[in-house]
Amino acid sequence: MKSVKPLGPVMLDLRGPSLSPDEKDKLTHPATGGLILFSRNYESPDQLMNLVAEIRALRPDILIAVDHEGGRVQRFREGFTRLPPASRYRERSNGQLETAETMAETAGWLMAAELRAADIDFSFAPVLDVDCGISDIIGNRSFSRDPLEAATLARAFARGMRRAGMAAVGKHFPGHGGVAEDSHLALPIDRRPLAEIEARDLQPFRILIEFGLEGVMPAHVVFENVDKRPAGFSPFWIRDVLRHRLGFDGAVFSDDLSMAGAAFAGNHVDRARLALEAGCDMVLVCNMPDAAEEVLESLENHANTESESRLRRMRGRFPLDRNALLSSEDWGRAVELIASINEQPGYA
Incomplete structure (x- = not known):
């Protein structure tokens, strides 16, 4: 049996649906602590489970993550329930917030249980972004344009995740909904004053942190009238606001350092260093294997026991058997409800 290694500060990705020899080396590198999966890594549930089992054999302790929120952002499709975009719960609730909460909690449970x-x-x-009506990259990924409604429904979604044994990660702190630009392609500039951001965008984060939110991902957005650095590289936003003012004690994950919104910080090694110095516990380096290798080498001797403790709390809390899940009444009822929200077959 493989010995448990310390969790390093880097989350990597894979090129395809199976592990290559060089990827196996990267997974066992001392700076590696996480792996994020994409659509290119998925062919079927059986293939996915075999891939994960192979990864676990190499690194039993590694964190395995995916972007699987629903709507436009759902990496695994065939063989998994198609989840609606977050805005759909409120739209299909006939004006009843409690009904929307039930839908959101069910979706959160279903997503988490299948994963x-x-x-x-x-x-x-x-x-947790509040839609301001100007951001195409957020848009219907937001639960609501009303901060308290967005918080209520996101909390319900996270509550469902928790019932399935999954930790939640709120994104994109302190809020990506107030800018039109896509931080994958550019560095957005938000010129609103801090008071407006606190009154609107921070509300869902504050409420979810009180609920026990386990993880947060900062935005690659510059809030020009607050700090000249993007939030994910800003000690003010991460240490002062998130940690001190909001009292968050969970794990902070950088957004992908390969995005255009991170380019201001220099090369990938510099980006990783600045993000960790600002207060991130783990940095994501995706879609650039050579850059990921450089970041790993630069952080080979990096150690932070507080970060590692926070990251270990992101592990799945208990195992679920897929066959038992798919034959359960709870799963069947959840799929039926989600299908009614989608107005299309819920399972493909």
Whole structure:
């Protein structure tokens, strides 16, 4: 049996649906602590479970994550329930917030249960951004344009995740909904004053943190009138606001350092260093294997016991058997409800 290694500060990705020899080396590198899966890594539930089992044989302790929030952002499709975008719960609730809460909690449970049945630790969900009507990259990924409604429904979604044994990651702190640009392609600039951000965008984060939110992902957005650095590289946003003012004691994951919104910080090694210095516990380096290798080498001797403790709390809390799940009444009822929200077959 493989010995448990310390969790390093880097989350990597894979090129395809199986592990290559060089990827096996990267997974066992001392700076590696996590792996994020994409659509290119998925062919079927059986293939996914075999891939995860192979990864666990190499690194039993590694965190395995995926972006699987629903709507446009759901990496595994065929063989998993198609989840609606977050805005759909409120739209289909006939004006009843309690009904929307039930829908959101059911979706959170269903998403998490299906992923946990494949031994995936967590999804980067829920989105806590408040839609301001100007961001295409957020848009219907937001639960609501009203901060308190967004918080209520995101909390319900996270509550469902928790019932399935999955930790939640709120994104994109302190809020990506107030800018039009896509941080995958550019560095968005938000010129609103801090008071407006506190009154609107921070509300879902504050409420979810009180609920016990386990993880947060900062935005690659510059809030120009607050700090000249993007939030994911800003000690003010991560240490002062998130940790001190809001009292968050969970894990902080950088957004992908390969995105255009992170380019201001220099090369990937510099980006990783600045993000960790700002207060991130783990940095994501995706879609650039050579850059990921450089970051790993630069952080080979990096150690932070507080970060590692926070990261270990992101592990899935209990195993789920896929066959038992798919034959359960709870799963059947949840799929039926989600299908009615989608107005299309819920399971493909």
